């Protein structure tokens with residue numbers, strides 16, 4: 474399911490930055506923040522507004538992992554699968570999260586609420602296993618608490 | 631200035647890269663991502679050579695010749711044991727990436743590699759990611775295609791994987807690709823490339839279709855080419871010139887004949 478994109482809103486976001494090629498990354502970041510992904514319209518609008526060839530906008534948009542060309546959930550749940558977290562039960566946390574959300578790692582729930590991802594070592598091995606929901610880090614996660622963490626985020630909406 | 635290659639001295643010009651001299655002198659060094667039409671890029675790593683200099687206190691190193699500018703009295707070795715090993719490793723990797731490419735197979739076998747020791751890529755295409763196609767397209771001023779993605783998933787792609795709006799169907803990318811990876815098709819007066827279709831301009835005399843309307847218009851507008859230049863194809867122009875020439879010759883003969891008569 475692709476969310477509706479309000480082109481006027483898109484133009485408005487783009488207009489916040491100086492209309493020149495060097496604004497490219499900043500503009501894409503702003504759009505990503507707002508829509509949680511870069512819709513095709515965004516790639517095209519950005520190209521014409523900043524005077525950067527479409528192919529180059531696409532190249533940059535696909536290079537950085539901070540950008541996504543697929544719709545993403547409002548919230549992102551990342552499960553660390555680095556060595557330390559792996560040993561401390563991360564695969565079970567992932568399994569729990571997958572069950573709770575009804576999706577696999579790398580996917581987004583159809584209601585665009587959650588995107589589930591695995592990452593490799595976030596540098597907090599001392600508190601393994603680590604789960605990151607949006608900007609918040611949860612350390613020493615109890616696998617049976619995955620539901621509670623996710624519900625907590627849901628309740629805040 | 632002069633540089634020494636494999637023990638012999640050669641003339642080199644300021645601003646040239648070592649590879650330019652190697653190519654001019656016909657010294658065989660594989661180089662898949664360098665082309666005179668575009669700036670060097672250093673992607674394929676096959677053109678590595680060893681360099682040293684009498685002023686360097688015995689220091690020597692391996693560099694990509696396509697990116698190394700010449701300097702007076704530079705000493706170059708193109709086939710040291712180390713260099714051959716390096717090229718073998720690169721070819722071994724390229725063969726894993728493009729196991730079906732005749733060009734890569736041939737080059738690898740020249741270095742004694744018939745099968746890669748790595749796991750060959752599944753569903754492999756023949757793109758070695760040399761970046762010549764994207765660079766030539768940019769150089770031409772079209773910027774229709776680019777490198778997309780990163781790491782293992784890096785590929786040459788059109789924006790959003792759709793038919794590229796900035797492509798003019800000039801075929802520069804097709805012609806420059808060292809492994810013939812980029813496909814196109816001319817059917818009648820239609821050209822298809824990168825999932826886009828172009829109408830071809832037909833020669834007003836013989837009807838042969840040769841260039842896309844978009845590319846012709848671009849050249850007329852930007853390269854100081856007369857607006858009717860593409861109305862008639864080169865072959866017809868040539869036979870036209872030949873006809874004119876014949877007329878000219880016969881006219882002179884006629885003149886001579888007339889002169890004789892009057893004399």
Ligand code: SF4
Nearest residue numbers: 767797798800801803
């Ligand atoms: S055919 Fe299209 S993609 Fe290829 S070089 Fe020409 S403009 Fe670029």
Ligand code: SF4
Nearest residue numbers: 757758760761763807
């Ligand atoms: S398509 Fe051809 S020219 Fe383009 S990067 Fe791949 S191998 Fe090089």
Ligand code: FES
Nearest residue numbers: 553555558595597
């Ligand atoms: S392995 Fe998970 S934080 Fe290091």
Ligand code: FES
Nearest residue numbers: 672674675677696
């Ligand atoms: S030709 Fe020098 S790296 Fe490819």
